[in-house]
Amino acid sequence: MAGGNLIAESIRVGASVEGVPLSVEKVYRVDAGDETVGQPRIWTFIPFEVPDDKAASLAVALSDALDPVGGWYCDFRTAEETFVVFAGRMFRYRRGDREARAAAEDHARSVGVPEAQIDWRE
Numbered sequence: 014m015a016g017g018n019l020i021a022e023s024i025r026v027g028a029s030v031e032g033v034p035l036s037v038e039k040v041y042r043v044d045a046g047d048e049t050v051g052q053p054r055i056w057t058f059i060p061f062e063v064p065d066d067k068a069a070s071l072a073v074a075l076s077d078a079l080d081p082v083g084g085w086y087c088d089f090r091t092a093e094e095t096f097v098v099f100a101g102r103m104f105r106y107r108r109g110d111r112e113a114r115a116a117a118e119d120h121a122r123s124v125g126v127p128e129a130q131i132d133w134r135e
Contacts, residue, residue, distance in 0.1 A: 014062040015096070017089025019075075021057035022046070025100070028078035033071045036062040047127045051083040065091045072096045072103045084126035088133035095135055099124055108135045 014036070021040075024030065040059050046052035063071050068091055075087050081100035088097045090108060097104045097117040104120065106113030114135070121131045 015065050015068040015071075015089050015091040016060070016062045017087060017096075019059040019061055019087050020085070021059060022053050023080055023083070023085035023087060024078050025080040028080075030071075030074045030078050033063060033067050033074055035071070047084070047130070050125050050127055052085075061089070063089070068094070068096060069105070072098050072105065076101055076103050081124070084121075084124060084130065086121060086124075086126060086133075090134065095133070097121075097133060 019030070037059055040057060042055055042057050044054055045056045046054045048054055068089065071089070075098040079085050079087065079098065079100040086097055086099045088095065090096065093108060095106055095108050095114070099120060102120060104113065104117035106117070118131050
C-alpha cells in the first residue's frame with residue numbers, strides 16, 4: 014500500500030478527490046500553516062493509504078484538485094516510489110533518486126512552497 018498525508022485545506026474550493034479507494038483511519042488538526050503565503054494557520058491532516066496500483070490514479074486526481082494558490086502539494090510513497098503532486102503537475106520518482114527529488118523541490122519553490130515545508134520523506 015502507498016501512504017501519505019492529504020491536507021484538507023489544500024483542495025481547491027469546488028474540487029474533489031474521488032474515484033480512488035483511500036483508506037483513512039483518522040483525521041486530525043494542527044497549527045502548521047504559513048499565513049504569509051496565503052495558507053490558513055490550522056490544517057486538517059488526513060493520513061491515507063491507497064493500493065499501489067491506484068497510486069498513479071490518485072496523483073492525477075490530486076493534480077486536478079489541489080489549489081494552485083498557497084504553496085500546496087501532497088506527497089505519498091510506495092515501497093519503491095515517491096509521488097509529489099502539485100496543482101497541474103506531478104513528480105514520480107524512485108525513492109532515493111536525488112536528481113528527481115531536486116526537480117520536485119525546485120518546482121515546489123517556484124509555486125511558493127515555503128522552504129520549511131519542502132520536507133517530504135523518501
